[in-house]
Amino acid sequence: MEEPENNSADQxxxxxxxxxxxxxEDSLDYPDVPVDRGxxxxxxxxxxxxxxxxxxxxxxxxxxxxxSDSALILKATQFAAIKHRDQxxxxxxxxxxxxxxxxxxxNLTQAGITDPEVIAAALLHDTLEDTQTTPAELVEMFGERxxxxxxxxxxxxxxxxxxxxxxQVEHAPHLSPGAALVKICDKxxxxxxxxxxxxxxxxxERRMAYLDWAASVVAGCKVDNDRLVQQFADxxxxxxxxxx
Numbered sequence: 312m313e314e315p316e317n318n319s320a321d322q323x324x325x326x327x328x329x330x331x332x333x334x335x336e337d338s339l340d341y342p343d344v345p346v347d348r349g350x351x352x353x354x355x356x357x358x359x360x361x362x363x364x365x366x367x368x369x370x371x372x373x374x375x376x377x378x379s380d381s382a383l384i385l386k387a388t389q390f391a392a393i394k395h396r397d398q399x400x401x402x403x404x405x406x407x408x409x410x411x412x413x414x415x416x417x418n419l420t421q422a423g424i425t426d427p428e429v430i431a432a433a434l435l436h437d438t439l440e441d442t443q444t445t446p447a448e449l450v451e452m453f454g455e456r457x458x459x460x461x462x463x464x465x466x467x468x469x470x471x472x473x474x475x476x477x478x479q480v481e482h483a484p485h486l487s488p489g490a491a492l493v494k495i496c497d498k499x500x501x502x503x504x505x506x507x508x509x510x511x512x513x514x515x516e517r518r519m520a521y522l523d524w525a526a527s528v529v530a531g532c533k534v535d536n537d538r539l540v541q542q543f544a545d546x547x548x549x550x551x552x553x554x555x
Contacts, residue, residue, distance in 0.1 A: 380427040387431035418496035422539040432460035463490040483531030506550035
């Protein structure tokens, strides 16, 4: 039998953290935040010890992930989870909706994309279209660039569905570089779902029509990432083979 690993260093680290929390627990008072909306914490509301601990956490996350602003991504994930909390996907499992934007963001990182604002836009890309979120809210919470990308990726739901689909193809060549990356990752996620877990009432003909339309959208996206383009080509081919 193998000897158990020596976890003394991990145990020491945990004990040190527990001791630090015990010594500083009176100063670790965060504002009372309603659970149904986001909250922007001002540094002035936090103690110096808490600000230091947060800075050390962000530095460690940056070191481990290679992403320059992990806090932005964590905040976008939380915001999207709250906004989509009552929604489900149309797949056969009726999956919680938040799985979709997280998958889109994960597709970006798998293609080597580490721009935190692009990843945040991926996490938020359906909030304007499918939830009670405003552009001003995104600007305040995440900045102009993230909000702008999300707006680029938002369909006008006042238009008929076929017109919205036509406009996605038409607008694809004019997307900003970041929005184009998110668009391709969104189509990778959707094609994968249509292939393996389609809505129960979708015929094979409808599934194939979706794949063809998604390919038309992606063909217009101008990106400098061969890995991502190949990833879409692979899932598209697999989808067509599975449906035929």
